[in-house]
Structure formats: structure tokens, C-alpha cells
Amino acid sequence: MSEQTDTLVTELSRKLVEILGLDMTADAVDPAAPLIGAGLGIDSIDTLELVVMIEKDYGVKIDTRAAGVEALASLNALAAYIRQRRPASFP
Amino acid sequence: MTPPRRVFVTGLGVICAGAGNVAKLRDLLRTQKRWFGRPTVFPTAGESATLPVAQVSGFEVADTLPRTHRLALQAAREALGAGSAPDAIVLGTTTGGILTTEFALQAGITAPDAYRFHGLDTVAEHLAQSLGVRGPVITLSTACSSAAVAMSVAAALIRSGQARRVLAGGADSLCRLTFHGFRQLQLIDPRGSTPLDAERAGMTVGEGAGFLLLESAPNPDAIVAEIFGAGMSCDAYHATSPHPEGVGAVLAIRRALQDAGLDSSAIDYVNLHGTGTEDNDAAESRAIKQVFAGTLPALSSTKGLTGHALAAAGAIEAVISIIAITDGLLPANTGLQTVDERLKLQPVREPTRARVRTVLSNSFGFGGNNACLVLGEARPETTTIENETTQATATSLSPLRVAAAACFTARGALPQTWEALISGESAAGFVPDAAFSKAVPNAFVRRLKRLPRLMLALAQTALQASGRTSPPALLATGTAWGPLAETQDFLRKLFETGDQFSSPMDFIGSVHNAPAGQVALLLGAQGPNWTCSSGDRSFEQALLCVSLAMAAGADSALVMAAEAHEARLSPLFDPAAATGPLASDGGAALMLVPDDGTPGARVRWLGESGDADSASSAAMALLGQIAGPGYDAVAVSVPAGISAASEIVRLTQMLRPCPVFTYRDRLGQHASVSATATALAAHAVIEGTLPFGPTSIPLPRKRVLLLLLGTHATAVEVFA
Numbered sequence: 001m002s003e004q005t006d007t008l009v010t011e012l013s014r015k016l017v018e019i020l021g022l023d024m025t026a027d028a029v030d031p032a033a034p035l036i037g038a039g040l041g042i043d044s045i046d047t048l049e050l051v052v053m054i055e056k057d058y059g060v061k062i063d064t065r066a067a068g069v070e071a072l073a074s075l076n077a078l079a080a081y082i083r084q085r086r087p088a089s090f091p
Numbered sequence: 092m093t094p095p096r097r098v099f100v101t102g103l104g105v106i107c108a109g110a111g112n113v114a115k116l117r118d119l120l121r122t123q124k125r126w127f128g129r130p131t132v133f134p135t136a137g138e139s140a141t142l143p144v145a146q147v148s149g150f151e152v153a154d155t156l157p158r159t160h161r162l163a164l165q166a167a168r169e170a171l172g173a174g175s176a177p178d179a180i181v182l183g184t185t186t187g188g189i190l191t192t193e194f195a196l197q198a199g200i201t202a203p204d205a206y207r208f209h210g211l212d213t214v215a216e217h218l219a220q221s222l223g224v225r226g227p228v229i230t231l232s233t234a235c236s237s238a239a240v241a242m243s244v245a246a247a248l249i250r251s252g253q254a255r256r257v258l259a260g261g262a263d264s265l266c267r268l269t270f271h272g273f274r275q276l277q278l279i280d281p282r283g284s285t286p287l288d289a290e291r292a293g294m295t296v297g298e299g300a301g302f303l304l305l306e307s308a309p310n311p312d313a314i315v316a317e318i319f320g321a322g323m324s325c326d327a328y329h330a331t332s333p334h335p336e337g338v339g340a341v342l343a344i345r346r347a348l349q350d351a352g353l354d355s356s357a358i359d360y361v362n363l364h365g366t367g368t369e370d371n372d373a374a375e376s377r378a379i380k381q382v383f384a385g386t387l388p389a390l391s392s393t394k395g396l397t398g399h400a401l402a403a404a405g406a407i408e409a410v411i412s413i414i415a416i417t418d419g420l421l422p423a424n425t426g427l428q429t430v431d432e433r434l435k436l437q438p439v440r441e442p443t444r445a446r447v448r449t450v451l452s453n454s455f456g457f458g459g460n461n462a463c464l465v466l467g468e469a470r471p472e473t474t475t476i477e478n479e480t481t482q483a484t485a486t487s488l489s490p491l492r493v494a495a496a497a498c499f500t501a502r503g504a505l506p507q508t509w510e511a512l513i514s515g516e517s518a519a520g521f522v523p524d525a526a527f528s529k530a531v532p533n534a535f536v537r538r539l540k541r542l543p544r545l546m547l548a549l550a551q552t553a554l555q556a557s558g559r560t561s562p563p564a565l566l567a568t569g570t571a572w573g574p575l576a577e578t579q580d581f582l583r584k585l586f587e588t589g590d591q592f593s594s595p596m597d598f599i600g601s602v603h604n605a606p607a608g609q610v611a612l613l614l615g616a617q618g619p620n621w622t623c624s625s626g627d628r629s630f631e632q633a634l635l636c637v638s639l640a641m642a643a644g645a646d647s648a649l650v651m652a653a654e655a656h657e658a659r660l661s662p663l664f665d666p667a668a669a670t671g672p673l674a675s676d677g678g679a680a681l682m683l684v685p686d687d688g689t690p691g692a693r694v695r696w697l698g699e700s701g702d703a704d705s706a707s708s709a710a711m712a713l714l715g716q717i718a719g720p721g722y723d724a725v726a727v728s729v730p731a732g733i734s735a736a737s738e739i740v741r742l743t744q745m746l747r748p749c750p751v752f753t754y755r756d757r758l759g760q761h762a763s764v765s766a767t768a769t770a771l772a773a774h775a776v777i778e779g780t781l782p783f784g785p786t787s788i789p790l791p792r793k794r795v796l797l798l799l800l801g802t803h804a805t806a807v808e809v810f811a
Contacts, residue, residue, distance in 0.1 A: 021538050
């Protein structure tokens with residue numbers, strides 16, 4: 001796992017906890033665990049909130065259910081999804 | 092016992108994309124021309140510029156009067172025709188003056204005058220002033236079911252004898268908040284909505300207004316149709332998504348049929364809510380199949396034609412339903428190419444001639460708020476309409492027993508507030524977070540801001556204090572300003588990103604009925620769920636809604652009202668209340684049950700009276716109706732910025748020796764403080780002393796009158 005991925009996962013973890021008001025610290029989120037429908041209690045509204053954040057902060061759109069399933073499988077999966085698609089204008 | 096009064100429709104008015112009046116809507120239903128296009132009432136850029144809306148032509152934003160107000164007045168005048176002023180207005184709206192407010196906020200305007208038509212109540216107030224209405228002017232805001240809820244309240248006012256002629260409907264204009272909100276929820280179909288279609292991808296946000304003039308004893312020649320019944324429910328399932336099996340929709344439809352005294356087989360046509368979103372159409376189709384087991388009536392959604400005009404939708408569709416009845420026309424499901432097979436429905440594909448006697452019109456909204464109307468050809472016994480002389484004059488509504496009361500002030504909950512007041516201290520100020528932040532688990536409230544948290548804590552506290560474990564049958568909330576932090580955060584983020592991004596969560600939270608939806612979710616309350624947003628009298632109107640429904644047989648109700656101070660918006664919208672030493676927020680909740688004779692406090696809604704010219708004469712007219720000695724004290728709420736010194740002097744002279752005093756200097760200035768005063772009065776009549784006057788006032792007769800002065804006067808009595 002590259003250092004860059006770690007940094008992005010850490011950043012996403014912090015945003016996840018902050019934006020969704022989760023009652024836990026950022027480093028307590030397991031980066032390999034499913035984001036939706038598991039222990040975090042994340043629902044469809046949270047998902048949309050994350051989708052908007054990902055497009056705004058990283059320039060990556062998630063506009064189909066299939067894309068959502070792939071991108072939000074876990075924090076690691078989300079970081080990989082963003083890294084593959086991030087436009088040059090979003091360093 | 093005399094049967095309830097009937098509710099006749101004697102006038103129709105409408106405006107929506109492609110139709111500026113009822114005659115044009117008739118044409119539109121035949122031609123099915125969709126007027127979808129880019130919005131021009133606010134700027135768009137990038138992706139959002141490609142999304143269609145259903146915009147009414149004309150009515151560009153004026154300097155002062157917002158678009159919603161102007162749309163509403165045009166349709167209201169059409170419905171009223173040459174008739175005299177109605178006794179009351181009941182309006183559903185979610186946008187109020189927000190379109191104008193958005194421009195002012197973005198321009199950084201800090202003069203409160205620019206925001207004087209922001210409040211939801213100002214739409215109906217503008218109608219009342221323009222049309223000369225002197226009775227109750229009621230504003231409901233339950234998202235996309237607002238207009239249908241408004242019409243059900245109007246029908247209840249007539250049936251109970253509180254009014255004889257009521258103008259009822261809904262109005263909403265396009266604005267950035269709703270357009271970008273639904274866009275961020277990925278609920279706008281880029282090709283224009285096609286409800287029930289296999290390829291449907293969301294709604295088309297629309298705008299407009301619709302009104303029905305409702306009368307209990309009209310000239311028979313004036314009768315156009317009749318409202319047979321109405322039914323409301325709350326999903327208590329999710330903030331925005333309908334229950335997947337349509338559980339709440341089934342409840343509302345069945346309640347409407349029961350209220351109408353009809354079997355489902357009597358329905359000839361269903362005007363669906365049918366927004367064109369994946370979830371709504373799927374849930375609604377399941378509900379329809381469950382209620383109309385076996386043979387389905389003709390049905391269609393007309394939102395593919397008119398767009399989804401949000402709070403106006405239920406009124407526009409009531410007008411469409413009545414055109415179906417009077418013209419013998421089944422409206423088509425405009426835009427439909429291939430029906431979604433999974434729905435197992437066969438909507439009307441082309442406008443079709445047919446005898447239509449009875450129509451069910453569905454309206455469902457965020458917060459799980461559902462409202463259904465049953466409209467029909469006036470029944471033949473029309474000739475036995477009660478005439479002027481046999482019609483009883485307005486009977487007062489029954490008192491309700493207060494099973495428990497809760498409030499939050501700067502001093503904390505009700506016991507702390509009481510102690511402070513008894514000690515001669517003030518309860519003005521903002522509620523400390525610690526007073527209410529622990530009432531509900533964080534997992535439930537993690538995404539919620541100040542107003543829903545206050546409301547949830549009030550509901551929880553009142554329910555627990557009542558000893559009740561099951562949810563209340565009815566739930567009514569009042570809030571003048573709604574969830575301001577959510578509105579402010581949504582618009583701030585939107586403007587910061589050049590109208591590109593904002594928070595879906597803030598949009599969902601910004602609707603006025605979002606807190607009530609959360610309360611229903613917490614308590615599992617699937618009964619009718621009203622949110623009144625009528626400025627300083629929002630609480631009194633919430634009390635009126637439950638009082639009307641309790642008269643029809645419900646066994647319990649939770650009534651509450653609250654405001655949450657927001658640093659930027661509160662001083663702009665309600666400057667006199669949001670600044671200075673008396674600036675406050677908070678609110679109160681009452682658990683109410685029928686007056687069963689058990690000892691305890693009682694509360695009764697006595698009346699609302701308005702007067703375009705003078706708060707003084709409104710108050711006097713109201714006191715004339717309710718006159719009677721026997722009160723130990725008259726506690727008066729005078730909203731900030733209103734001068735009522737001469738009224739207080741006159742009231743004091745009229746009611747001598749009963750003490751008359753204003754209480755906002757003790758309880759604080761905010762729009763829902765009359766709820767707090769009512770909760771404290773319910774405690775006071777038991778304790779025998781009222782602590783929020785200039786001094787503590789003894790209550791030997793255990794009877795207090797609570798008045799609210801302003802553009803309208805309201806009266807509520809509390810006794811034991």
C-alpha cells in the first residue's frame with residue numbers, strides 16, 4: 001500500500017466522521033470494512049452526502065448505483081476509485 | 092346529533108407551467124404540451140443549466156413581493172371570482188419568499204426590510220390583506236403534501252362550524268434551494284419527468300398555485316364539486332424515502348375513504364402523486380394495489396405534464412381532479428412511453444372521455460407526510476343544503492386535557508424555568524445546549540441541527556412525563572422560521588461553489604416539517620402530522636389542527652412549537668426578536684387527551700381574528716366572541732416590533748379587575764414563546780399561581796386567558 005493511498009484513506013476517514021457526525025474517531029474506521037449497511041449505520045442520505053463531497057473535493061462523479069456500489073465498498077475502495085479517476089485539475 | 096356539514100367546492104383557481112388559469116389547464120390536459128425548459132428565474136451554470144424545470148411564464152422577481160406571493164394571489168383571485176371575502180384562508184407552502192431571500196443573501200444585503208416577505212406566513216397574509224379576510228389565516232408546510240393537508244384542514248374548519256367559506260390551496264415558486272436540493276439528491280430527470288415509465292429518472296421541479304373555494308351552504312347553482320373526505324398519515328420510516336411497501340400511503344388512502352364513507356370500489360379515477368422518482372412510483376404502486384385489491388380504477392400521474400409544483404401540487408391536482416369530474420375526462424399520464432412492468436399498473440395513456448364521479452388525489456411528501464383527498468360530483472341530496480337560518484353558528488371546540496407539558500428556555504427545562512420565574516428571574520435568552528442535547532441518542536440525531544434536536548427533546552420529555560408508552564395518535568408542530576441553520580448552511584455552501592455543490596443533508600433538513608418528521612420517526616407516530624408555519628401564531632394553529640381532529644375522535648395528540656436561533660438569518664428575518672436583551676429561542680410541547688373528567692389542566696383553542704388595518708380591532712373582535720368573566724389573569728404575547736400599549740390599556744379597562752399583562756419581557760422574544768407560556772400556564776393552574784406576570788398572580792379560579800396580538804389576534808384558555 002503506497003504512502004499516497006494511506007494519506008488519502010486517512011483524509012477520507014476524517015471527512016467521513018466529520019461530515020456524517022459519526023460518534024467515533026477517524027482512526028477507528030476500518031479502511032477495509034464495508035462503508036454502507038454495516039456497523040457505521042450509514043444510509044442513503046449519508047451516501048449522497050459523500051457523493052457530493054467526492055465530486056466537490058476530488059472532481060470524481062458517482063452518478064449510478066453501480067458506481068456507488070464499487071466506490072463505496074470500503075474506504076480503501078473509495079481511495080482507489082478516486083485515484084483512478086481524479087482529473088489533473090484536482091491534484 | 093346533526094350530521095357534519097358538507098364541504099362544497101364553488102370556485103377553482105390555478106396557475107402552473109403552461110396554464111395561467113382553469114380554462115387553459117383544461118386545454119393543456121387535452122393537448123398535453125409539456126412546458127419544460129431551463130429555469131430563468133435564477134442563474135444556472137454547468138450541469139445544472141441542462142436540467143429542465145416546469146416554470147410559469149411571467150412573474151419575474153419584483154423588488155419586493157416574491158414570486159410565490161404573486162402566483163398565489165393570481166390563482167386565489169380566480170377561485171374567489173366576484174365573490175365576497177372568505178371567512179378563512181388555509182394555505183400550504185414550502186418556499187414562501189425564499190427565491191427573493193436567496194438573491195438578497197447572495198448580494199450580502201443586511202437590511203431586514205429586504206427579507207420582510209421571507210416567512211411562509213407572509214404568502215397567506217398577503218392574500219388576506221388583498222382579499223379582505225378577517226378570520227383565521229392558516230399556513231401549513233408539510234413539503235409536497237402541503238396543499239392537500241391545507242384542504243383537509245379547511246374541510247375540518249367547515250365541518251366543525253368554525254367557518255362557512257374557506258379559500259384553501261397551495262403555492263410554491265421555483266427557487267435555488269429546492270432545485271439544487273433535489274439535484275443534489277439525484278432526483279431530477281435530465282429529460283423531464285415521465286412518471287411510471289420504465290426509463291423514469293426523477294422529477295421535474297415545477298411551480299404554481301391552486302385554490303378551491305369551499306363552502307358549507309352555497310347557492311346550489313354555484314356548486315362545482317364536493318370534498319367527500321380526507322386522510323393523512325406519516326410513514327415514520329425515513330426523512331425522505333417513502334416506506335418501500337407504501338405503508339403510510341395505504342393508511343392515508345384508507346383514512347380518506349373512511350372519512351368519505353366510501354368503499355374503494357366507488358373511486359373512478361386516481362390522480363397519483365407519481366413524481367417520476369424510482370422510489371415514489373414503486374411505493375405508490377404497491378399502496379394502490381393493496382387498497383384496490385383486484386380491480387384498479389383508472390389512474391394517472393399528471394406531473395409529467397405540469398411538473399412537480401411541490402406545496403402547490405396537491406392543489407393543482409385537486410383542480411385537475413375536479414376538471415376530470417365536471418368534464419368527464421380521464422387525464423393522461425403525459426410523457427409515458429413504456430410502463431415500468433414492475434409496477435403492474437396500466438395508467439391512462441391518452442386523455443379519455445369517461446364518466447368520473449369520484450376521484451382520489453394522492454399527495455406524499457418528505458418527512459413521510461401523506462395526505463389524500465376524495466373529491467366527487469356533489470351528491471344528489473344537495474338540495475337539502477342547510478340554509479342560513481338552520482346552520483348553527485360556530486360552536487367552540489372542546490377543551491383538551493393536558494396529560495403532560497414540557498418546555499425549554501434559557502433556564503433549561505420546565506422545572507428549572509418554573510423555579511427561576513418563581514424567584515423573580517427572567518427566562519429570556521437562548522436555550523443552553525446541555526438542557527436538551529442528551530434527551531435523544533447521538534446515533535439518532537447525529538445529522539440534525541438545533542431545531543430538530545430541540546423538537547425531539549421536547550417530544551421525548553412530554554411523552555415520558557405523560558407516562559405514555561405508545562405514540563400519540565396526532566402530531567402537530569409549529570415553527571415560524573423552520574430549520575434556519577440547515578437553510579443557511581445549504582445556501583452558503585451553494586453560493587461558495589458557484590451554485591454547483593451543497594449538502595443533500597442540509598436540504599432535507601431545511602424543509603419546515605423535517606423536525607416533525609424526525610419526531611414521528613422517533614416516536615413511531617403514523618397518525619396525521621401537521622406543521623404550521625404562521626409566524627408568531629404557529630403554536631396556536633398547531634393546537635387548532637389537533638383540536639379539530641380530536642373533535643373527530645382521536646384519543647391523543649402531541650402539540651409543540653419551537654424556534655432555533657441562527658446567527659446570520661434570525662437577525663435578518665425576525666430582527667426585533669433576535670437581537671437585544673430579550674432575544675430568545677426554545678419552545679414547548681403538550682401531550683393532550685380528550686377531556687375525560689380526570690383532574691388536571693385543560694387547554695382550549697378559542698379563536699383567531701385578523702384585521703387588515705388594526706391589531707387593536709382584531710383583538711377586540713376576538714374578545715367580543717369569547718367575552719366572559721371568570722379569568723384570574725390575561726397573559727398577552729406582543730411580538731417584538733408591535734406596539735400594543737393602547738390595546739393593553741383597553742383590555743385592562745374591559746376586563747377589570749382581572750390583571751392583564753404582557754409576558755415576553757419575562758419569557759423572551761421568539762415566535763414560539765406562546766407555546767412556552769401555554770405549557771407554563773398549564774402548570775400554573777395546578778399550582779394556583781402564575782409566575783410570569785409582573786408579580787406572581789394567584790389563580791383562585793384556576794383560569795387563565797392567553798392572547799396573542801399582532802396582525803392577527805389569537806386566544807387560548809388554560810384552566811383546571
